[in-house]
Amino acid sequence: MKHSILFALLIIFSSGLFAQKENTGSGLKSMLQDVLRAAAEDYISLRGEQISGETGTIQYLSTIQAPGSQENKVIGYIGPKKTDWVWESRMNSFEDINEMQKHYKKIYNEISKGSVKGNAKTYEAVSEYENPTEEKRIWNNQFKVVSTRLMIDLVAEEQYHEWIIWLRVYNLENLGGAASY
Numbered sequence: 001m002k003h004s005i006l007f008a009l010l011i012i013f014s015s016g017l018f019a020q021k022e023n024t025g026s027g028l029k030s031m032l033q034d035v036l037r038a039a040a041e042d043y044i045s046l047r048g049e050q051i052s053g054e055t056g057t058i059q060y061l062s063t064i065q066a067p068g069s070q071e072n073k074v075i076g077y078i079g080p081k082k083t084d085w086v087w088e089s090r091m092n093s094f095e096d097i098n099e100m101q102k103h104y105k106k107i108y109n110e111i112s113k114g115s116v117k118g119n120a121k122t123y124e125a126v127s128e129y130e131n132p133t134e135e136k137r138i139w140n141n142q143f144k145v146v147s148t149r150l151m152i153d154l155v156a157e158e159q160y161h162e163w164i165i166w167l168r169v170y171n172l173e174n175l176g177g178a179a180s181y
Contacts (some may be wrong), residue, residue: 027067028110032152033122035169037088039150042085043074058083066091066167084171091165100163101131104146104156107165108141111154123152132156132163149173 021172038046046062053075062072066089068103076083091107094100108129123143132139143152 003177007149029113031064031066032111032169036122036145036148037152038086039085039148039169039171040082042076042083043087047074049172051066062087062089065089068092068143069167086168086170091167092160093164095162097132097134097163100165104132104139104154104165105129107167108154122146123150126151136159 001017035046038044043062046064047060048063049061051059051061051073053073056078056172058075058076058078062074065072069089069091070093071089071090075086075088077086078104092100094103112125123145126142126144129141130139137158138155139157140153140155142154144150145152149172151170151172153166153168153170155168157164157166
């Protein structure tokens with residue numbers, strides 16, 4: 001009996017290790033800090049189960065989820081000399097542009113609020129906020145991580161009459177490599 005209970009607890013505990021863990025606590029700010037720390041090691045600590053992806057990529061489910069997101073991945077873009085890594089979250093999708101704009105602004109504000117740690121900035125907006133409109137298919141606002149080559153991209157993209165909000169973290173050094181951001 002005692003062994004059966006221990007075995008059951010072991011199975012429950014170990015299955016939780018392989019599932020995506022949803023970040024709680026201070027939400028998006030805390031989750032972004034975890035992703036930024038993992039970027040230095042090409043997101044090795046965030047790589048979960050390997051999944052199929054586009055040709056020329058290696059994709060893993062991320063072991064950390066952005067709060068309220070639909071899907072989170074670590075993607076490696078295979079280049080001739082090295083693989084460029086990106087952490088990506090599909091935050092949400094909307095048919096109504098007004099709903100998307102509200103959600104996009106909310107995420108932008110959460111990222112902006114998380115950009116100050118004590119008196120030192122952790123990351124800062126690259127340019128003034130731009131609200132997505134139907135005039136362009138892709139909108140983005142970027143944050144540069146201070147004292148690093150890391151970027152945080154908040155993207156709104158229209159695909160087949162649906163607006164998708166993406167959150168991505170990547171290294172600026174990768175822009176000349178295989179990845180296309």
